[in-house]
Amino acid sequence: MVLNDDKRKNKAHLKRHGAGRRQNPGEDAANLPEKPGLRARQAAAKILAAVVDRKTPLDGMLDLENGNPAYRQLNDADRALVRAILNTSLRHLPRIEAILDTLVGTPLPEGARALHHVLTVAAAQILYLDVPDHSAVDLAVEQAQLDPRNRRFASLANAVLRRLSREKASHLTATRTVSVIPAWFLERLVTIYGREHAARIGESLLEPSAIDLTVKSDPEGWAARLGGSVLPTGSVRLPAASGAIPALDGFEAGEWWVQDAAASLPAKLFGDLAGKRVADLCAAPGGKTAQLALAGAEVTALDQSGNRLKRLVGNLQRLGLSATAVEANMAEYRPEILFDAVLLDAPCSSTGTIRRHPDVLWTKGPDDIAKLARLQERLLRHALTLVKPGGELVFSNCSLDPSEGEDMVSQVLADNPEWRIDPVDPAGWPGLEAAVTPRGEFRTTPAMLPATATHAGGVDGFYAVRLRRNG
Template sequence: MTRRPNNNRRPAATDGSQPADKPGFAARKVAADILGNVVHKKRPLDGELDTQSGHSGFRALAGNDRSLVRAIVGAGLRHRGEIAEILTRLLDRDIPEKTGRVLDILHVAIAQMLFLDVPDRAAVSLAVDHAGLDRRARPYKGLVNGVLRRLGRERSDLTEDLDAELLNTPDWLWTSWQEAYGEDLARKISTAHQKEAALDLSVKENPADWARRLDGVPVGVGTVRLFKKGAVEALEGFDDGAWWVQDVAAALPAHLLGNVAGLKVADLCAAPGGKTAQLAAAGATVTAIDISKGRLKRLSENMQRLGLSVETVASDLRSYEPAVPFDAVLLDAPCSATGTIRRHPDVPWIKKPYDIEKLSEIQAELLDRVIAWVKPGGLIVYCTCSLEAAEGETQVSAFLARQTGKIEVVEINADEIGGLTECITAEGYLRCMPCYEAGETPETTGMDGFFAARFRRS
């Protein structure tokens, strides 16, 4: 009788060890799992990388391997379109469905070979091992080996004519940006998304001094930009609550309320609390409202570290009613977050045009509600971390048309936002782009995509 091969047997490595025991194997396997979960199951990357509740394999890794996973997945998402095009050129036909992690294994390996400082030999070897240990991917182990080795040999020919900006942006997003801003700016936005964002800190006071102490540079208004990566908790001033992490663009909307000292201000959709901290540090009596109790708990923990006192309310804004009107309202509305792709490279691959439509409806409903929550003559700032006109300029135009005579636009001046003239539109709105300069040197180029408009209740 012929013995049937045992396809479940784990292949042994040539050095006598098991492939799963090789240094770096666990990190690559987790990276492929997480990449697949993000792209195919639409799970947010932050959730997968959460050290308390995220991917179990990621939580089990040592610190250096976690950093490697972040780097691999980040590169794989930022350059996903390029990698997909390269695979199209390398494969005679599409890989069938239900083949395990074959495509994810290939994407992880190519991300290392082309965009990270990883030797081809290591990336190829570990990818082949991974395919061999995945029951459904095992029949494609030879294909994985052949495809990656060919890429190593023909790298220049396969990559020299790639249109990275176009390929790395999903068609629906590219169309949206091109229609709103033109092709030149759309390309600059996409180019900015291929680079990891610097670390920005909002400081309570004396940004120039903190820039010196932390080896950074002042940008925007009260923001310090750092270029060296490391544990945030280990930086000087963290334990003392001298600063908090917040992108330079995200810090601008709170400044549009002017001098808030002694005023009662509502921060709506407040978590994780960067704008809440700004308002409280400026002397406002802040009510921070958010629909998520869990996110509000984290906000409260942040305020405790910063030594700031705020009131928190867990509520859906569509059913909330304040007891008395506020002096000012900051509405950081739920949005698609397409302005944060530099920091969240999963956004293009987990969001769809349908999300923009639904979120735009919510934004319109909230804008109409909050008019009554501010005293006559009080200011309302509406903002979104989105690049989509439907969540910015178009949303505001419709709002003004619906509320004629009840609200008026208060135009934004460059002096209010640290002289960032490029970020002010002809209508007097704030429109930050990922490719805009945040400071005076090329190194300080880059910020989150943000929109804000300021109104006064008549």
């Protein structure tokens, strides 16, 4: 493998000082004190490998009860560092890999995949995080030396990362035009939204996602109290440095709940719900259920997970709201009396949430989107049977792909002539007119809602459509 003169010089230096290999690594590891921060970097590299190579969702691995053991064993500060490293690595992964390819010069050999993740974790710190470069380099070399798979590459890791530290400004400039969206998904976005909008979606991934609140009443008043701003959805967007959510004014009193502005739209598409029987078919964790209950509906909240329903009930109790919780598979659910209205926020690829869940683009693929679109179609067809004549149904999900939205809904409506789209009037949504499609559906993307001097921009990508059954 050819790197350059820097590699040869560093390799010679490492050999002279014994850093390229250890005579008895196991004995050294047992006798030498562990370097601070090493376990955090090891956990980050392991979890990154699970996301990228094994398509394992990140949230599950960061769960404090059942997540990755190496992560759970860390203290709070190190866990926060691991999360920062992983989110940064995944958000910038195409650019990091392009830089590493340039520095290494030739592809890493078979069996060096673990080293690739060590280098990625270190590069993310050097390029994008407030971590001393020498610490990122030193801990990456230590990781390589302690891993039998990577030990022979320790000198390479040292040379590559030291050069990156010296040249990072030029590499950041050179990769500025590299899309942070993986090629398979970028191609879909360009086809759907056009190259310019697709590029804006990609750039939005690099911005911190906002924290939005749905308030029971007086959004202007709560925005003033919390230092936030009111969005066109009526949500209150918090400033970046708001502190811990449970400590904020109004949390204990149940005056608001955290909910992305785009996720608040589907429940707002219904007409007057006072006294009406409404089903929320995939209800947990309960943000939309709370909206429906707040609007005066008699809500039946379904979810097939008992644990998720317990969380929903707990959230509603804090808010002083109520709903009838039913543990059931909605695809098999048949009520004795049909509902006045139904909300189906269906399971999907979650590609609209990539600002806050950057692992989605690395754990999902075209086959997943197609499979989930088929599931949504089956769920929607069943949901239609739960609504009485003259009633309404709102279908939504957090996917950016029309195959999970507009296209799928068109297929279902073609087979159900008693149902039609009840279009949204853009005039009724000032500030969100661009999110209303020609057919009167909602289609938001992470590139919408510009940032301000004090608040992050963007919203989750969401699709929502209001359907009405003939009376």
